[in-house]
Amino acid sequence: MTAAVPPPDSGSASAQAAGPAAPASSGAPQPVPARWFDGRSSQGRAVLAAIAPGPRGPELTLHPVGTDGGVPEHFAHDAVDWPEAWNPRRPPPRLAVDLGERGSLEIAGDGIARWHAALQAAGHRAGIAQRMQARWGVLAVVLLASVLLLVLFYRYGTPWLATQLTRAVPLGWETALARETLERMDGDLLKPSRLAPERQQALRARFDALARDVPTAPQRYAGYAPALRLEFRRGLGANAFALPGGTVVVTDGLAETASRRGLDDDAVAGVLAHEIGHVVHRHTTRTVVEQGVLNIGLGLALGDVSSLLSTGGALVTGLAYSRAHEREADCYALALMDRARLPTAPMADLLLAIAQEQREESKEKKNGASDSDTEKKARKDGPAGATGEAADVAAAPPRDAGSSPATRQEPAREESGDSAWMGLLATHPGTEQRAAELRAGHAPHCARP
């Protein structure tokens, strides 16, 4: 039985190093004793591993040790898969070096530290991963870079990609989706409108007038010209939303709130302009694409940390995009109303009024018992303007920011943005700020026409 152990001799090492097969550069560190499993012989052969600088990086030469001798084997830089030193202070008890088809080298004990020292001396350039692994400074730099990159990805990358991908989505798909959505909503959420035909007519006329004023070539999607159409429905409170592909739905509640507050149709027209903005900027399609890009991107980047973090990140970022869409639609409304020479202040009043009514309603529900609920319901379902709600409330803007009724697809209306955290989870920017901007006729975030 042959001993598998290389001769534990310190003598042969120095003898070998001094021998004719010694590495060329005399200043090189001492060769490292190792066992070479070459895939041919049954056991590991005792060798001395010498590392010397080469043209492309360190090169390895194995000098056989012992009585059987043999010629030294040379390995070019690329023939060796130089292993990483995971933890320089605590190397593993054994290190295996992959020599490709020529087997593997096994180094034990303090030989490992000497191996790495020799590698360094021969001018080995460690990869970025290895440098991060061993040096805190490099790690910190990459940490900062990755935070910066995540921010850039959120701020520019995803919106840019969404624009590119949305350009590829045909209008036909949008209209089909819109039809399907409306049919589904008609089943349970929405009922046929009970608005007087004359009023419908009047609003439709305003809508068509606005639609005629839409600039023919929107900057972002060249050639995108959806047929704009207005629909009336009952349900979902005071609301208006845009479906992709050109359909805008207004609920009776919105028109009723406006007339209850003594606001003329300019207020509703403003909301319609906002919704047209959603249509023209293809916000629904963008949301679908953005959510997809975020899910994939953050899944790749943070998926290994935790899926909770990556889906949570995608959700919060998606909501931030939703708020950006609302601002964009507001800007569009401002521009469109300006073209049509219409005031935007009534729209601001309408938004504030709806927000206030919603808040009062929910406060009432919170305070009152369930019977007040039924009462409220009765009032809500009653004929338009039956209740004598004061028209002057709109003059006193509410303290905390409510939310807008003008949602694009979801009737999501969230309550007060008491804390910054709630702001992160809102689909819309604060109503008060929006109202102020609309009243002023311009907003700082809007691009100059």
Add this chain to the structure above:
Amino acid sequence: MDMHAEPRAGRMPSSFSPQHIEPHPLEFTGSGGEYFRVWLVNVLLGIVTLGFYTPWARRRTVQYFYGHTLVAGSPLEFTAQQRRMVFGFIVLLVLTAAYQIAARTGQDTTVALFIIAGAALAPLIWGSAMRFRLGNTRWRGLRLQFTAGWRQVYTASWPVFAIAALWLTLFYGLHALAPEPVAGASGRKLPQVTGAMWGLLALTLVLTVLCAIRLEYNYRSMLVLQSRLGTEPGRWKPVYMDFVKVWLATLGVFLLTVAVMGATVGAAFGGSLALLSGKTRGMGPWLFLLILFGIVFFTFMALLVSAPARAYREARMFQITWNQIGVSHMARFKCRLRARSFVALRIKNLVLTLLTLGFYRPFARVSEYRMKLESVTLHVKGGVDQLAGQLQRQQQNGVGDALADAAGLDLIG
């Protein structure tokens, strides 16, 4: 000069009797803190490269674990070429992206084609993954080989096709059994479900589970039996009923967990839940977000409640496998993993991972890997070097041994 001594005294293959059996407990020499650093580097580089670092990260991870896994005193080696791993990753990425786009833009035909192609090719993909993994695992310069051909892999996959057939039968069976739908009060057609239909559904479910177990059994046994060391095949002793028993026991553990957690939650939150339901009425505007969080919460709870059962199953499967496999008549594995401690470890890891938003995961991974690995002992007849020598004489082109990776100590993917 201080020359190192080779294998430690206890492991010296010094026997002169070929029938002497040596035990070699497997050993993991890495640590959680060390791997945390490896993992953190991977995550950061993943972010910086927008995820394209993934194949390199995988290789580093496997190399870290392999390099610190000692089998009879020698570490495992992962020798996969980085080029091939990158190529595989890009192919997968392109396919995923194409599928996502198709699914999100509602191209039903494409999605259906993707799913069918994926299902049909799954055994092939599995087979080549195993071939890649085993072929790239090396120990003392020796490689393992997975020799199952495509035909064998597909033959072993018959339960997949049986499951597909079962569900098709169910689909058409339900159609045949269903009475005419009656128009409900709201004008919608409400389908009626009869006893026979429930029966058919239950039967299909039971058969599906039996098929799934069979599939797992087939794959695991093939993995061991078709792995060659020289001319010596892997040895496999577990039978199908062993697997069924584990599944039944797992079901028991799951029901127990549900009962215990249900009772605890009921006792602790019974009152506050009623309170909450009273409040939700005033939360109309919040409902949308509430539903969204509800879905996330439900998925999360499902994962949490099933965690002990899944850990139990994993431990028992590991135990069954590693207690009853070997290499022909030369080597045997013995495993003394205790399911209870593994479940406890998994729960502890889960809690800490959640509390740290996922940053405990590397520690969890190391602790579970260590518990599993160090429960296994390799018993070699006549010493490791004799085994290695015998294997190499039988096949010249570097066919090796590294069964350690094969049936459960998996790291990749």
